[in-house]
Each structure stands twice: as C-alpha cells, then as structure tokens.
Amino acid sequence: MLDVKNLAVAFGDIEPLSSVSFSLKRGEILGIVGESGSGKSLTALSIIGLLHLQGGRITRGQITFEGQELTQLAEKDYRKLRGGRIGLITQNPMTSLDPLQKIGSQLDSVIKLHLGFSQAQARERTVELLDSLRIPDAALICERYPHQMSGGMKQRIVIAMALAADPDLLIADEPTTALDVTVQAQIIMLLKKLVKERDLALILITHDMSVVAQTCDKVVVMYAGRAIEQGSVQYIFHGAQHPYTQALIKCIPHGLSKGQKLTGIRGTVPTVKNYPKGCAFHPRCDRAIAICSQQQPALIAASDAVVACHLVGESA
C-alpha cells in the first residue's frame, strides 16, 4: 500500500532527514521510534504532503501510495488524499479540531466533503462512528464543543475525524503523548482494534518502546534523521543488532522494582546542525570502533531486517 524509498528532506541547505525507506501493507501496523528530533514527524509530514507548511521540501526519494507517486502530486490532489484516504492523528487535538465548532458538525463536514453524503446521511455516519469508538451518548456529544471533553475523549474525537472519510492509511504521530497512562493504553488498544476491523494500515509514531512491543508488526528505528535499523517486531526485540536499538530496548521500564533507576542512553541526541561525522550514534556508543567516527555505515539487508552499523559488517 505504501512504499517510501530513500526519502530525504531539506530546509534550506540543512538536510535533517535522509535515506528513509520502508513499506507497509494493509492490516499492518508499522512503528516509527526514536528519540525526539530523530525525524519521525518529518517522515509523517512528507507522506501527508504538509512539509511545505514548515518550510521544508523533499529533495530525494519516492513515496508511492496505492501505486500513486506522491512526491510530485499537485496540492489540489493532495487535499483529496489528506483526511480522505490518508488520515492523520497528532498529539495535539487542537490541530485537527476547531474549538468554535460543535463536534457533530465538524465530523459531518469531513464526511460530506470526502464521501459526498447528504447532511442526514452524514450525521447518521457520525453517530455510528462515535458509537464504534465507544464514545457514550454519541447524539449528545455531537452537540458539544471540543473544550467540553476530557483529554482522552478529545483524542477519540480526533481519531473519529481521521476515520470519518474511511481512509486506507492512518498516520498517528505520538497520539497518546499528552494523555495519562491508563487512557494511553485505551487509545492504543482502540487503534489496534480499528486496524484489524477495518483492514487499515497504520503508521504509529512514538518514542515509547513498550507501546511498539504491544502494538506493532514492523518497526523502523530512527536516529539523527536516518532509519538505522528496521525489521519485524520479533526481530527488533529479540534480534536487534544496532547498539542504539539495543539501548532503546534496555530503557523500557518493564519489571522495574521500586527505587531502581531507568537506564538512559548516555549523552544527548545530536541536532541537525551538529550531526556527527560517520555513524551519528558513535559518540554515545559503547562499542564504537575507529571507522564509526569516519564513515557513514551502509545499510545491510539480512532476510527480513535492515541495519546500518559497522559492527554488523565486522561480525558478518
């Protein structure tokens, strides 16, 4: 359904994203993980065609969605895809909800615009949709404004907006970051259920490895604007070879007893202005060797995984 190949993004003459490739089928959930600033949102914005709003542009690569090349798509065609066949969910409900419009009429509008329904048909679909997302008293909720809802309910409405036009692909960029842990878990379970029920494809962007473990089929690990390792969820959690991926897994607070410290990764994430030479992770890597600070590691493909690390080349 979606094929991203060698994607690179630039702002002026800085290039915060390069060599990002992955693909996704219907019914699959792909996780994109990495610390803040690693290029996750730029990847999402590239697919949904909103990079220009931030002043960025795609400089290399292809994005193919259901056989259609998106990097060359005219804005008017993108407008049909966005909120139509591709739905976007972000962490801030206020980027997709209008504070001045009742929830019902916001949903009705999306449905009328993309599916050409009458007002009566649209409202019927709105109510069905809210019911299916376990939002109680749907007809009543339609008459409310976003600020009258709790954080978790608001995020369900955002999901409803993203689903309203019956998309094929959903992109959720840190959809639960602003929510408390219990609500987070409910929203993630809901997304997972929707993918199976509606046979959608989902890109789930998160910096939370435990969410990835519970939800995703495939995982792309990003560091300093590159996809440095990817593979099935089994591979990532049981066979990851990149020291950065291994460190992320060690950071999962699973089974921690009281008082025990979380193992963070030493050092800080590099910013675009000072991406280190060679492998961008080498200053933080306990296993770095001489070549790591000099040469960018090539992507090495092995059966169902891809990894960019000089150590992997060594042992192979």
Ligand SMILES: Nc1ncnc2c1ncn2[C@@H]1O[C@H](COP(=O)(O)OP(=O)(O)O)[C@@H](O)[C@H]1O
């Ligand atoms: N509008 C912009 N102008 C310049 N650099 C940007 C812009 N947006 C993002 N970047 C840079 O691109 C990198 C990746 O950003 P982003 O994709 O938002 O990271 P993530 O979502 O993984 O936290 C960051 O280093 C950030 O500074």
Ligand SMILES: [Mg+2]
């Ligand atoms: Mg982001």
